[in-house]
Amino acid sequence: xxxxxxxxxxxxxxxDQMGVVYHSNFFLYYxxxxxESIRQLGFTYADVEKMGVIMPVVEVxxxxxxxALYDDLLTIKTVxxxxxxxxxxxxxxxxxxxxxxLLATGRIILYFMEAKTMKRTTTPGELLKKxxxxxx
Amino acid sequence: xxxxxxxxxxxxxxxDQMGVVYHSNFFLYYxxxxxESIRQLGFTYADVEKMGVIMPVVEVxxxxxxxALYDDLLTIKTVxxxxxxxxxxxxxxxxxxxxxxLLATGRIILYFMEAKTMKRTTTPGELLKKxxxxxx
Amino acid sequence: xxxxxxxxxxxxxxxDQMGVVYHSNFFLYYxxxxxESIRQLGFTYADVEKMGVIMPVVEVxxxxxxxALYDDLLTIKTVxxxxxxxxxxxxxxxxxxxxxxLLATGRIILYFMEAKTMKRTTTPGELLKKxxxxxx
Amino acid sequence: xxxxxxxxxxxxxxxDQMGVVYHSNFFLYYxxxxxESIRQLGFTYADVEKMGVIMPVVEVxxxxxxxALYDDLLTIKTVxxxxxxxxxxxxxxxxxxxxxxLLATGRIILYFMEAKTMKRTTTPGELLKKxxxxxx
Numbered sequence: 066x067x068x069x070x071x072x073x074x075x076x077x078x079x080x081d082q083m084g085v086v087y088h089s090n091f092f093l094y095y096x097x098x099x100x101e102s103i104r105q106l107g108f109t110y111a112d113v114e115k116m117g118v119i120m121p122v123v124e125v126x127x128x129x130x131x132x133a134l135y136d137d138l139l140t141i142k143t144v145x146x147x148x149x150x151x152x153x154x155x156x157x158x159x160x161x162x163x164x165x166x167l168l169a170t171g172r173i174i175l176y177f178m179e180a181k182t183m184k185r186t187t188t189p190g191e192l193l194k195k196x197x198x199x200x201x
Numbered sequence: 202x203x204x205x206x207x208x209x210x211x212x213x214x215x216x217d218q219m220g221v222v223y224h225s226n227f228f229l230y231y232x233x234x235x236x237e238s239i240r241q242l243g244f245t246y247a248d249v250e251k252m253g254v255i256m257p258v259v260e261v262x263x264x265x266x267x268x269a270l271y272d273d274l275l276t277i278k279t280v281x282x283x284x285x286x287x288x289x290x291x292x293x294x295x296x297x298x299x300x301x302x303l304l305a306t307g308r309i310i311l312y313f314m315e316a317k318t319m320k321r322t323t324t325p326g327e328l329l330k331k332x333x334x335x336x337x
Numbered sequence: 338x339x340x341x342x343x344x345x346x347x348x349x350x351x352x353d354q355m356g357v358v359y360h361s362n363f364f365l366y367y368x369x370x371x372x373e374s375i376r377q378l379g380f381t382y383a384d385v386e387k388m389g390v391i392m393p394v395v396e397v398x399x400x401x402x403x404x405a406l407y408d409d410l411l412t413i414k415t416v417x418x419x420x421x422x423x424x425x426x427x428x429x430x431x432x433x434x435x436x437x438x439l440l441a442t443g444r445i446i447l448y449f450m451e452a453k454t455m456k457r458t459t460t461p462g463e464l465l466k467k468x469x470x471x472x473x
Numbered sequence: 474x475x476x477x478x479x480x481x482x483x484x485x486x487x488x489d490q491m492g493v494v495y496h497s498n499f500f501l502y503y504x505x506x507x508x509e510s511i512r513q514l515g516f517t518y519a520d521v522e523k524m525g526v527i528m529p530v531v532e533v534x535x536x537x538x539x540x541a542l543y544d545d546l547l548t549i550k551t552v553x554x555x556x557x558x559x560x561x562x563x564x565x566x567x568x569x570x571x572x573x574x575l576l577a578t579g580r581i582i583l584y585f586m587e588a589k590t591m592k593r594t595t596t597p598g599e600l601l602k603k604x605x606x607x608x609x
Contacts (some may be wrong), residue, residue: 076520077508078361078501080354087350088258089228093486100485100544110485111544122224126262135354136508136519189362213372213382214365214495218488218543227487229350236349236408245406246349272372272383298594360530361500394496398534 068144069102075137083146087134092125095158095171098141102156103133106195116189117180120154124174131168146194148200152177152185203335205223205238211273221268224244228261229295234277240293242331250324256290256311263307273298284336285328288313288321338416338470339372347409357404364397367430367443370413371380374428378467388461389452396446403440409436419466420472424449424457475553475607477510483545493540502534503566503579510564514603524597525588528562532582539576546571556601556608560585560593573594 069110083086096121100110113120133139142159156172173189179186209230217223221258236246249256269275277293294307315322324332347368347447353359372382385392405411414431421427451458460468481502489495511582522530540545550567557563565577587594596604 074505075503076501077353077358080352082352083255084354085257088261089225090227092228093484096485097482099446106556113499114543119219121219121221121268122265124264125224129258132257135522149209150432173202179435210369213368213543216495217489218490219493220490223486229348244410250407255462271386278536299373309434310456335374355527355529357529360533361497364497364500391491393491393493393540394537396536397496400532401530404529 067102067106067196069098069105069143071098071101071141071143073097073139073141075133075135075139077135078084080135080148083132085134088129090129091127091129091133091160091169091171092173093142094139094141094160095156095173098143099156099173102143102145103179103192105190106194113129113189113192115178116191118189119178119180120175120188121178122173122175125171126173127169129169131162131166133160133162133168139168143194145196145199148196149188150193152187154188203238203242203332205234205241205279207234207237207277207279208279209233209275211269211271211275213271216271219268221270223254224263224265227263227265227269227296227307228274228309230277230296231263231279232311233291234279234294235292235309238279238281239328240327244331246329247327248250249328250316252327253316254322254325255314256307257314258288258311260310261307262309263305265305267298267302267304268296269296269304275304281332281335284332285313285324286329288323291326338434339374339378339433339468341370341415341457343370343373343413343429345369345411345413346456347405347407347411349407350409351386354402357406360399362442363399363443364445366411366432366456367399367415367428367445368428369405370415371428371445374415374417375464378464380464382471385461385464388463390458390461391450392447393450394447395425396444396453398441398445399441399443402443403434403438405434405440410453411440417468417471420468421449421460422465426460427440475510475514475530475604476518477507477513477551479506479549479551480545480548483541483543483547485543487529488543491540493542495537496537498539499535499541499568499577499579500518500567502547502549503535503551503581503586506551507564507581508564510551510553511600514600516600516603517553521600522588524582524599526594526597527586527588528583529586530581530583535579537577538599539570539574541568547576553607555603556604557585557596558601560564560595562596 432441568577
């Protein structure tokens, strides 16, 4: 299992007139957290794209349990339960506020695809190498 | 069953550097389509809020099958399969492009809540009355 | 002078916790209105990009006089005061609500650039031809 | 003069199909930087709102000189050139990338308004007290 944590501060623009974070913005927090989790491996998602691989999101799920508020300093937990050996990678996310209340959970599935051909490919070797130690 | 359709034109700001609509923006299209489906009933979501009821999104699911592109004129189908007699309402969405290709599907669950007390409530009577004919 | 009008319905996601449209979203409305004004000429901004020309925004100005509210059906006026004969094009925008109150004004300057070389270029000939009748 | 600096990492969702940050997102960076500059004074914008004062943006201006790219770690400089003694406050912003290239400049004017009455008011006393030392 590979797990990591990232902090995100809620921006004013992310709230709506209910006075809470608009639901779709949680997917931006999940993305930020995925990017930071890859960075913690000594790699970046920008590197993945430079290698000619893109990672479109193909499926998402999310539950919103408690509202996130303006200026909240959120903790986004990101977990990879399985080594992504095929064309698919699945991230699990949890969002907590400063009171350690669980605000939301998410599950995001992305594909590895060759940018040029738009065909499915497998996890870039370098990324896989960085991940393997967490799964043995 | 209550079904309705709405058109949404993809905005430049909604694309990302993959050259396609960023996944979380589909939730904005789903919201627009829900609002228009309620309007087609002779009611508006703004009216619901004026009656002191808010509808926070509590759970979402979405699959992204094909990319939506800048300037695409999308058709968003919105379906209510069950009359929302309790505090919960569940919408099903499908997104098609002009070639009638299915781009995405979504399922959104919202609660009816009293804005003042933040307690769950049931579907406002007026909205229920508009919906009933579709479920008998 | 070339002038055109577009309608935009305010989305829930575009509001913030002040209960009004967050200021930066007006720039999305301006963009939608520019795109529709070009479409009214029998051309699309997507066509411009297909011709290898991109139009980055290089300067903006906007005043926000009255709030735009959720579900407001806004009218965005777009005016081109001068024929864009060089690498620069300047749009003027005005936003009105259904009560015909002026909510915001904007001025947006974009450049024509060759996507390949990222060098400034001039207005694509076909677009210029469509515009000329309005300036003679 | 009061000056402060904030770092913002560009998110994927903030890019567009030109492969650069969509222009209106700079206003989100400016907002984040204003909020952080107030926090550096030992105060928060959330506190201002709790005191019944809101700060709507009434006028903006921005120049975009060079593109901001995905994953860039931007530095946003925020400067207050004058003590806001009336109902108006004016911020100046500059955005730099990691190569210290100036990407954008912005000027944002906000009003202080009483949330209840929606009438203009003056800078909350506590905020003014924190700012005064920088202007004497």
